[in-house]
Amino acid sequence: MLTGENGILTQAQNARDNTDKATEEEKIQMAVLGSSVTDNGYADILDATSFENELINQFGNNGYQLVTNGDGSFIITVTDTQRKYYVNDDKTVINSDNIIELGTAEELANLSQDVKNGNTYEGKAILLTSKIDLGGENWTPIGYYPTENSTPDVETNKPFKGIFDGCGYEVDNLYINTTDKGQGLFGLVNNGKVANITVGENSNISGGRATAGIVGYAYNETVIYNCSNEANVTSNNGIIGGVIGIAYENCIIKSCYNSGDVTGKSGGTEGIGGLIGQLYNGSIILESYNDGKVTGNCFVGRSYRY
Numbered sequence: 001m002l003t004g005e006n007g008i009l010t011q012a013q014n015a016r017d018n019t020d021k022a023t024e025e026e027k028i029q030m031a032v033l034g035s036s037v038t039d040n041g042y043a044d045i046l047d048a049t050s051f052e053n054e055l056i057n058q059f060g061n062n063g064y065q066l067v068t069n070g071d072g073s074f075i076i077t078v079t080d081t082q083r084k085y086y087v088n089d090d091k092t093v094i095n096s097d098n099i100i101e102l103g104t105a106e107e108l109a110n111l112s113q114d115v116k117n118g119n120t121y122e123g124k125a126i127l128l129t130s131k132i133d134l135g136g137e138n139w140t141p142i143g144y145y146p147t148e149n150s151t152p153d154v155e156t157n158k159p160f161k162g163i164f165d166g167c168g169y170e171v172d173n174l175y176i177n178t179t180d181k182g183q184g185l186f187g188l189v190n191n192g193k194v195a196n197i198t199v200g201e202n203s204n205i206s207g208g209r210a211t212a213g214i215v216g217y218a219y220n221e222t223v224i225y226n227c228s229n230e231a232n233v234t235s236n237n238g239i240i241g242g243v244i245g246i247a248y249e250n251c252i253i254k255s256c257y258n259s260g261d262v263t264g265k266s267g268g269t270e271g272i273g274g275l276i277g278q279l280y281n282g283s284i285i286l287e288s289y290n291d292g293k294v295t296g297n298c299f300v301g302r303s304y305r306y
Contacts, residue, residue: 024078024081024083024085025085025093025095027058027059028055028058028076028085028087028093029093030054030058031051031054031055031057031058032046032051032054032087032091032093034054034057035047035050035051035053035054036091038050045072045089046072046074046087046089046091048068048074051066051074051087052066055076059078059079062079063078063079063080064076064077064078064079065077065079067167069165069195069196069225069226070226070255071089071195071223071225071226071254071255072089073086073087073088073089073165073195074086074087075087075127075165075167083095083096084096084099084101084127085099086099086125086127086163086165088125088163088193089223094123094124094125094163098123098124098125099124099125099127100121100124100125100126100127101126101127101128101129102126102127102128102129102132103128103129103130103132104130104132105132105133105134105135105137108132108134108142108171109134109140111126111142112139112140112141112142113140115142115143115144115158115159115160116140116144116158117158118158120158120159120160120161120162120190121160121161121162121192122161122162122191122192123162124162124163125162125163125164125165126162126163126164126165127165127167128165128166128167128169128197129167129169130169131169131170131171131172132169132170132171132172133172133173134171134172134173134174134175134203135173136173136175136202137175138175138176138177139174139175139176139185141176141182141183141184141185141186141187141188141216142160142164142185142186142187143158143159143160143182143186143187143188143189143190143216143217144157144158144159144182144187144188145157145158145159145181145182145187145188145210145216145217147180147181147208152188152190152217152219152220152248153190153219153220157188157190158188159188159189159190159192159219160186160188160189160190160192161189161190161191161192162192162193163192163193163195164186164192164193164194164195164197165193165195165196165197166194166195166196166197166198166227167196168196169196169197169198170197170198170199170200171185171197171198171199171200171203172199172200172201172202172203173200173202173203174199174200174203174204174205174213174231175203175204175205176204176205176206176207176211177204177206178206178207178208179207179208179236179237180207180208181207181208181209181210181211181216181217181238182207182209182210182211182216182217182245183205183206183207183208183210183211183212183216183245184199184205184207184211184212184213184214184215184216184245185197185199185213185214185215186214186215186216187215187216187217188216188217188219189215189217189218189219189222190219190220190222191219191220191221191222192222192223193222193223193224193225194214194215194222194223194224194225194227195223195224195225195226195227196225196226196227197214197227197228198227198228198229198230199213199214199228199229199230199231200230200231201230201231201259201260202231203230203231203232204231204232205231205232205233205234206233206234206235207235207238207240208235208237208238209235209237209238209239209245209246209270210238210239210240210245210246210277211233211235211238211239211240211245211277212229212233212240212241212242212243212244212245212276212277213229213230213231213233213242213243213258213260214227214228214229214243214244214256215227215243215244215245216244216245216246217245217246217248218244218246218247218248218251218253218283219247219248219249219251220248220249220250220251221249221250221251221252222247222251222252223251223252223254224243224244224247224251224252224253224254224256225252225253225254225255225256226254226255226256227243227256228243228256228257228258228259229242229243229257229258229259229260230259230260231260232260232261232262232263233260233261233262233263234262234263234264235263235264235265235272236264236265237265238264238270238277239264239270239271239272239277239278240262240264240272240273240277241258241262241271241272241273241274241275241276241277241278242258242259242260242262242273242274242275242276242290242292243256243257243258243275243276243288244256244275244276244277245276245277245278246276246277246278246279247276247278247279247280247283248278248280248281248283249281249282249283250281250282250283251279251283251284252283252284252286253275253276253279253283253284253285253286253288254285254286254287254288255286255287255288256275256285256288257275257288257289257290257291258274258275258289258290258291258292259290259291259292260292261292261293261294261295262274262292262293262294262295262296263294263295263296264277264295264296264297265296265297272294272295272296273290273294274290274291274292274294275288275289275290
C-alpha cells in the first residue's frame with residue numbers, strides 16, 4: 001500500500017521529517033558548541049552576537065529567526081520548517097517535539113490541571129504566543145502544594161519542573177481568593193524556570209503562606225527571570241511577596257519588579273515583601289526592585305533594589 005497512515009509514501013515522508021529534525025538540532029548543537037569556545041577559554045553563558053554568527057555559519061543569513069531573551073537563553077525558529085528550538089541558559093537544547101505553545105485561557109488552565117495530575121513538564125519548554133485574559137475566574141496555580149504538606153520536596157506535591165517563557169506577554173484578570181498556601185500564577189516550581197511574563201493590574205490574589213503574583217514557592221535552583229507583577233497581593237496568614245512568596249535552596253531571581261500593593265498579616269520572623277516574602281538557603285536576587293506599597297504587621301521588606 002502506497003498511501004494511508006501506514007503506507008510506504010507516508011513512512012518515507014515521516015523518515016524524511018525525522019532526518020530533517022535531527023539535522024536541524026545537530027546544527028544548533030554545533031552553533032552552541034562553536035560559540036562556547038572563545039579566545040579566553042570556555043564560555044559558561046552564550047554571547048548573543050557570537051551565537052548568531054555561529055547560526056549563520058550553520059543555516060545561512062535567512063535560514064533561521066532568533067529571539068534573544070537576555071539571560072543567555074534563545075528561541076530559534078528554522079525558516080524552512082518553522083520548527084522551534086529553545087536553548088536554555090545552561091546550553092541545553094530543547095527540540096521542537098518538547099516545545100508547547102499556548103495562547104488561550106483554556107490552554108493555560110489545561111496546563112495547570114495537567115501539572116496537578118502529575119505531569120511535571122521536566123525537559124519541556126512552554127511558550128506563550130499571545131496575551132491571556134483569565135476572565136476573573138478562580139485560578140488554580142500551576143504547581144500544586146497541598147496545605148497539609150510540610151516541605152516542598154514531599155512526594156505528594158505536584159510541582160512544575162519545566163521552562164515557562166511568557167515571551168513578553170501578560171496574563172491578566174488572574175483571580176485567587178483562598179487561605180491555601182502556594183498561590184500565584186505558579187504555586188510550586190521545583191528546579192524549573194519562569195521567565196518573561198507579567199501578571200496584569202486587573203488581577204487580584206489572596207492566599208495563605210507562600211503567595212505572590214508570579215510564583216508562590218520557588219524551590220531547588222529555580223530561576224525567575226524578567227518577571228513582573230502589577231496585581232495586588234494579600235494574605236492573612238503567611239509569607240507573601242509581589243513576585244515570589246518564598247525562594248528556597250539556591251534559586252535565582254533576576255531582572256524582576258513589582259508594582260502591585262502587598263498587604264499581609266503574619267507573625268514571628270516570617271516576611272512580607274514588595275518583591276519577595278522570604279529568601280534563604282543560597283537563593284539570590286539580582287537587578288530587581290519594588291515600586292508597590294507594602295503593609296503588614298511583622299517584618300516588612302520594601303525590597304527596593306538588589
